Amino acid sequence: MPEQNKTELLRASIEEELGGFRHFADLPATEIEAMAARLVRVVNDIVGQSDMPESRAA
Numbered sequence: 001m002p003e004q005n006k007t008e009l010l011r012a013s014i015e016e017e018l019g020g021f022r023h024f025a026d027l028p029a030t031e032i033e034a035m036a037a038r039l040v041r042v043v044n045d046i047v048g049q050s051d052m053p054e055s056r057a058a
Contacts (some may be wrong), residue, residue: 011040 001009014036018024024032 007040008046011041012035014039 011033013014015029015032018032018035024035
């Protein structure tokens with residue numbers, strides 16, 4: 001699986017998981033997307049992938 005697809009899958013999975021938390025349930029989707037993008041950026045930095053696209057929420 002190409003790295004871009006892995007990044008998008010990771011971002012979508014994080015967005016879905018965050019949306020499942022009661023504390024985040026009332027947040028707009030754009031806020032959850034922004035949080036997911038930041039988390040994916042951190043994870044990618046840790047595992048050594050730095051060519052992640054910018055946030056879709058921006």
